[in-house]
């Protein structure tokens with residue numbers, strides 16, 4: 234196989250893996266939450282979730298019937314050999330994976346309002362690029378954005394006087410009003426920026442950061458922990474039913490802002506948080522960063 | 530612990546004593562019907578072959594595949610029930626369905642329908658599509674295929690299909706509505722506490 238074929242083949246297999254096996258950090262946290270839960274209804278749901286994860290592997294089927302819109306978050310080295318072809322290859326990989334996994338058809342062309350039946354369409358699969366100078370590697374997250382968990386996402390710009398407590402309130406309200414239908418326990422990604430767009434993008438990236446990781450800025454990390462605790466105490470359990478285990482994690486990503494604007498956004502991930510990170514070297518040898526011990 | 534199992538056709542007696550939060554399982558016939566199916570049944574008067582008196586209805590759009598001349602269930606999970614709020618009450622009245630299964634709560638109109646028709650709404654854990662598919666013994670009929678795979682009226686035999694958590698009972702109790710009120714109250718308390726910690730703005 235040449236480099237192009239190797240990249241394509243590996244990416245298709247990786248999409249297949251992400252649809253069927255949750256990343257290590259998510260599974261580990263789900264186990265902890267399951268142990269902590271005391272309410273019968275919520276416990277019964279955790280039992281089903283774990284049974285479902287086992288059956289997805291033994292029957293070789295996607296964890297959830299909604300395999301989402303396929304999204305790639307690419308960090309590409311300027312010297313990566315396939316830098317000019319990535320977009321085309323990820324498009325092809327999505328087409329192929331749709332057949333092979335199989336994935337549900339989740340791309341509806343807007344205005345035409347027709348399902349393309351291929352999981353591809355205008356700007357779909359969604360690809361986000363970051364350039365890494367002086368590197369010949371590529372690292373990327375693959376994420377399956379289900380409809381249920383995309384639905385409650387929100388972005389806004391507040392007056393700075395609203396403060397960080399204003400951001401916390403915005404996140405909590407969104408979770409209680411809409412997030413509870415997004416199959417909790419939830420990954421809560423919070424973005425703090427200067428406009429709706431920058432905040433929303435950071436919120437999305439926050440939701441893709443590993444469960445258990447912390448923002449390097451001490452105050453932001455403190456807010457992550459405090460908000461995680463507060464949201465956990467609201468009394469929401471699995472599937473939005475009463476319980477203690479409705480929050481997988483709170484991750485915050487931040488940037489500098491305009492003196493008179495405080496952008497805030499929240500992006501949720503459901504319990505079936507189908508995210509994976511893979512890296513390729515210049516010879517297209519891969520490493521799986523979130524699925525230890527798995528070979529494609 | 531003994532599993533509480535409902536078997537179709539379900540009677541008034543079967544559901545009368547069930548209360549929100551109870552967990553039950555289903556044996557017998559289960560059909561899928563969602564947005565367009567509800568609309569068709571209620572507005573057009575087109576009647577499916579399968580009698581729904583005492584029946585169980587699942588708000589779900591499955592992935593199925595055809596093997597020979599039989600349909601096989603690959604993956605099936607609940608979809609948001611609230612989308613069927615507009616037609617569910619009439620649907621229950623016309624069909625005599627006793628058990629509605631989906632995801633998340635339903636509204637006041639459905640609550641009324643449940644009380645008047647002695648019916649219940651229950652939720653199946655979202656995202657547990659492989660578990661659900663494994664509890665389907667076989668697909669016995671497929672109607673309304675013109676609506677497409679997710680919207681068609683799939684008729685299945687199921688065994689110990691669940692867990693199903695009762696969210697609306699025949700007395701008119703509504704689990705999700707009750708919960709929302711409780712969550713809002715405790716959210717305000719938690720946020721008031723948290724606010725004290727988040728004074729990061731300089732002045």
Ligand code: SF4
Nearest residue numbers: 297379381416503656
């Ligand atoms: S929110 Fe997630 S787990 Fe629930 S149905 Fe959608 S994709 Fe599946």
